[in-house]
Amino acid sequence: MDGMKPFTIMMKDREVMKVDFDALQYEVLQEKYLPYPMRGRLQEIPDAGSIKTSYDMTRFVVAARKNEETVVSWLANRVLLLSRANAKWIYNLFRFEQAGTDEQKVKIAMTCRAASVEDPYWLKFEGDEDITWDQVDVRQNPLNEIVAQVALHGKSLTLQGSMITPELTTNGAYAKAWRRHADQLLWLYKLGADGNTESRIEVMCSDLLDKMNVEHVHYEAGEDEGKYVCMCPCMTTESKAILTGMEFISYCNVNGLSPEEEIFRIDSESIYKMWIVDFLISNRDRHGQNWGFFYDTESMDILGCHPLFDHNNAFDVDFMKDMDAPYQFGEMTIRQAALKAMGKVDFHFTAPITREDFITERQYASFKKRAGCLGLKVE
Numbered sequence: 001m002d003g004m005k006p007f008t009i010m011m012k013d014r015e016v017m018k019v020d021f022d023a024l025q026y027e028v029l030q031e032k033y034l035p036y037p038m039r040g041r042l043q044e045i046p047d048a049g050s051i052k053t054s055y056d057m058t059r060f061v062v063a064a065r066k067n068e069e070t071v072v073s074w075l076a077n078r079v080l081l082l083s084r085a086n087a088k089w090i091y092n093l094f095r096f097e098q099a100g101t102d103e104q105k106v107k108i109a110m111t112c113r114a115a116s117v118e119d120p121y122w123l124k125f126e127g128d129e130d131i132t133w134d135q136v137d138v139r140q141n142p143l144n145e146i147v148a149q150v151a152l153h154g155k156s157l158t159l160q161g162s163m164i165t166p167e168l169t170t171n172g173a174y175a176k177a178w179r180r181h182a183d184q185l186l187w188l189y190k191l192g193a194d195g196n197t198e199s200r201i202e203v204m205c206s207d208l209l210d211k212m213n214v215e216h217v218h219y220e221a222g223e224d225e226g227k228y229v230c231m232c233p234c235m236t237t238e239s240k241a242i243l244t245g246m247e248f249i250s251y252c253n254v255n256g257l258s259p260e261e262e263i264f265r266i267d268s269e270s271i272y273k274m275w276i277v278d279f280l281i282s283n284r285d286r287h288g289q290n291w292g293f294f295y296d297t298e299s300m301d302i303l304g305c306h307p308l309f310d311h312n313n314a315f316d317v318d319f320m321k322d323m324d325a326p327y328q329f330g331e332m333t334i335r336q337a338a339l340k341a342m343g344k345v346d347f348h349f350t351a352p353i354t355r356e357d358f359i360t361e362r363q364y365a366s367f368k369k370r371a372g373c374l375g376l377k378v379e
Helices: 054-076 087-094 102-111 145-153 197-209 245-254 259-280 317-321 334-342 361-373
Strands: 007-011 014-020 025-028 121-125 176-180 186-190 220-224 227-233 240-244 292-296 302-305
Touching (some): 197 220
Antiparallel strands (some): 007 014, 176 186, 186 227
């Protein structure tokens, strides 16, 4: 990571950690506010003045390189992947190389100060003493419309205006972009990969979840430049940030905690309800980045699971046929997980679910059959 200017990892207006890749300096200023993916990974670096032997120097370099890997990994994981739809157009817009290496991702993160809608971390560089969180926060400031158009529609445009954009730190596979509505709230627009099928399924699943006692993100149907999109409001706030399931499991493993025990200690009810929902809607796409937790940005306490979202791959044709497909949690099938969960929580429909709630007859039949397996009634 040679040639990159020093920076400070900020949490809102708090200085959390100073980083200088060239000088091998990694100074934690407020350990309480370290990002969860860094916790337990940083090494204590011996003071340079204490280096007397080649062994001391080796210890110094090994610890510094370990810390570099930790910071680089954290920054790289905040940057969109080249596999995301329209990512290459976004790279072209900023004239980034399409190398996909961690070094390239770090350069991208530094371009946008690593600012994300998921949490209030960002980067302050030397000479930026007057820059504050209020000027960087992507949830509050005007967004770059050019970047949003490229992110959603894959256009070939020229970059103009402010560099404030969450598009460089929004992952996932589908074309998406953040828009600010008239009420000043931030909404995520998402296109399907093949026409509008996935987007319509996302809205359908949201409407179904409206009829269950399950916390979830509400999606609405919309239109952007004549194309059908599904859209949802940003679920993070100034005080609540997201820790993904993948990050949480890694954090537990590094710090000697049992991920399974910690997950159920924090919020077993939400996890069990997620298992039931995934079975009912034949969701084959539950992975470590579309479930996770909220944490408080002041206390850093993990509060519980964030609402369910990202169901545009539900009602998969092959998955609907196999009620005993392997599930991502534990050594269970998806039906076994749902049956186990039904015995642990109060899960019920809060309004009648009928044929009119589904796009196709096949989706309705699959849902009804699966609901019957769990003792739930569908009209």
